[in-house]
Amino acid sequence: MTPEQLRAVVNATADSVEQRYVFADLGASTAAILRANSRDGRYAGCTGPEDLAEQVTADLHDATRDLHLRLLFHEGGAVGEDDPVAQEAWWAEQARRTAGGIRRVERRGGNVGVIEIGPVLGDPERAGRAIGAALSLVADADALVLDVRGCCGGSPDGVVLLLSHLFGPEPVRLSDIESRADGTRQVWTVPVPAHRRFGAGKPVVVVVGPETFSGGEALAFDLKEQGRAVVVGRPTRGGAHPRVGLVVHPLLELTVPVARSVSLFTGRDWEGVGVQPDVLVPAGDDAFAAALEALRASGSPPSPR
Structure with a gap:
């Protein structure tokens, strides 16, 4: 993934967490953490969607302890509620x-x-x-x-x-x-x-x-x-x-508890x-x-x- 693609996925993830996570305040603070991590280059070393999913999910769990809040890699293609x-x-x-x-x-x-x-x-x-x-x-x-x-x-x-x-x-x-x-x-x-x-x-x-x-x-x-x-x-x-699934990349599904x-x-x-x-x-x-x-x-x- 290019640096632009990495940023786009993280920003889309942060936006969805802020807008839809069940607890509004925690969603906003978690989104801010993801955006700050992106600016600081935390995800720059991710070699592809699978690496990015693992790193972002770890950060989501650190921020919320919510096991339903995840970025999931799907080798065969992600499917979400938008389709x-x-x-x-x-x-x-x-x-x-x-x-x-x-x-x-x-x-x-x-x-x-x-x-x-x-x-x-x-x-x-x-x-x-x-x-x-x-x-x-x-x-x-x-x-x-x-x-x-x-x-x-x-x-x-x-x-x-x-x-x-x-x-x-x-x-x-x-x-x-x-x-x-x-x-x-x-x-x-x-x-x-x-x-x-x-x-x-x-x-x-x-x-x-x-x-x-x-x-x-x-x-x-x-x-x-x-x-x-x-x-x-x-x-x-x-x-x-309960959660919904959102596609933030052709191979990545964000599951957001709503x-x-x-x-x-x-x-x-x-x-x-x-x-x-x-x-x-x-x-x-x-x-x-x-x-x-x-x-x-x-x-x-x-x-x-």
Whole structure:
């Protein structure tokens, strides 16, 4: 990359962070850091887009500690929200190759249903049939394990759709979403067919780990907050800010957090701290076995907190 191209990418990144980052003051100060670094020649030694992405991402993290705020290198070409046709095609192919994020559905002894989710839970338009089919297969199980240890993200609407199968027919208000552009938006469960709903009184355990991130964390967080599930495993990574993708170079995508989750019970979220398990499983121990043990020990769902 030429010096002019390096400056253009950094300036475009700084402008987008300043204009769209969920916290306006922090976005402005972070943008100022990037511009100062550019003037001081910090990025002059970057040999190409991949090097630049690594250096800028490190600076973004130093300034904000926000794991969703990144400059990503895409060897095959970056796709962002400014090209909705290409973005739609990319996510549709992702959903096709991963069954919308439904990795495994299983019945185990004792009529325990298991759904493993990863790497990314898709949105209802592309993954809705897969999510509905998975829940249909466990709807009459006596207990359910949701394994999100390998889930590193997901569509907020896809998370809501899956969660909607785990409550009764009446709408349930989940964590709100707060953004600079739209203020506070309430999030509620959506109607699902009765034959796909896993009964509200039956026990649910969510298995989490250090690779669980973003949408996977949202699923565990809301179920824990609502007292609908016991969370078992190890603390998650701590990324609670929904983001958008912006192309700032043909091979570079800037992901900018534009909103945050807000707990109905505490007003906080899991950003930077992760979702903390109810049952902590030491590293190296079998978290799935601990989840099954938690089911055996549970007589009824825990109370909301």
